[in-house]
Amino acid sequence: MEQNPILEQLEEYSNNLEKEIAVLQEKRCISYKPLLESLKKQYAFAHFLMYEESVFDTMPQGYKTLLSKALSDVLIIHSTVTIGCVTQSYNIVRSLFETYANLMYINKNFEANMKYYEDHTIFAQYHKLEEHKNDPDYKYDPYFIQFKNRTEGPL
Template sequence: MTENPFLQEFLPYNENLIKAIDVTIQNGQDENKDTLYYLRGYYIFVNFLVDEKNVFNDMPEGFKVLLSKASLDLFAVYSTISSGCINQSLAIVRSLFESSVYLTYINRDFDKLLYLYQNHKDFLAYHKWNQDKELLNFTKAHEAAIAKKYESIKNNYKKRGPWYEYPLLEDMKNHDSYKDIKKKRATFKAMCVITGNEELYNRLYVTMSESVHGSSLTGSLFKNEKDHISMAPNFSPFYINTTAAFAIAFLHNMVTVGLKNQIDKGHTEYSSYLSYSEKYSNLLIDKGTKNKG
């Protein structure tokens, strides 16, 4: 036994808290086992489509990047709420919402807008290289390739603007919410308005952003049953069901866009996957919307 006074006090506390955390997490997972099961199951379903059935193999790289990111975001939501870290999961759901809105917007003119999304990385790479040439120390061949690609796409983007700057501004000109505004800005909020996601932006995205930036608005997530601030994991079924429902709804929307594009190209056999995706996701969406807390 150590003679250090601090360790004499801390080590027993450490051991007891580790045991308590393990019990709390196990009990929380047991209480929410159905939601966690279905949430993880949808992640596995998307992996089945991608890895086992090669459903999206002939889709453009940009789509596959968005879907892969969103699928891992869903698994990250599963991982965080499985540990009782609800507030932390909100930042990931926010990212899922962004990806879902991006793909919804891209689907308005799929090939054209996906090209802009996909090639924006080369536009950014050129400006990064141009800014940090000595630090990056690329080979002459690599530099030439970057410059060549940049020349073919440079007029599609604004240097400090998002990938959707020019097409979104054009869409805003004809939209009732923006056509009378002289100085228009291509913002993510504007994209939400254009795609019919304005209500979700105002009611959900803004709140999740407050959570990401450490607002006191989310303080209720850190209170225990005695209304005291607590660092203990939170396994509130209301918050877990609601968070899971939004996460799966956003990924389901992206899977739907991909499957419908493939079906339109002649892959009618994928219709059963679309039907299953809708039924599976509705299990959690219904659970989240009906939950009264």
């Protein structure tokens, strides 16, 4: 098969670009090494409590969902900063703060606020959708269709 000179140039260019990006990423995240280690330890500790020690098993599903989301956010922040995308991690920090704010609000009056959260948020709608997704009567409900389109998108 005949070699294509443009593809050969692209291959070389791509390899060089990968090396340059790796150097840039390393330079960008050096100052964040202590933070990254702390995030990794916090993630491991929370993961251990949730999945190995089952500390939160008796908590309501909504609370566990928020904790799981926070745990995922910490891992995503660690990953984005590790690859040098510090600015991009700010959006996830915001998400983590929102989860924290939700948990602090819920803890002020746990029973009432947890019920409100589970009954009137996207969380409740999602679980209702999952629970009834195979119910033929529910499938054609306009509210169900609207919510399904919102959660699954147009594709």
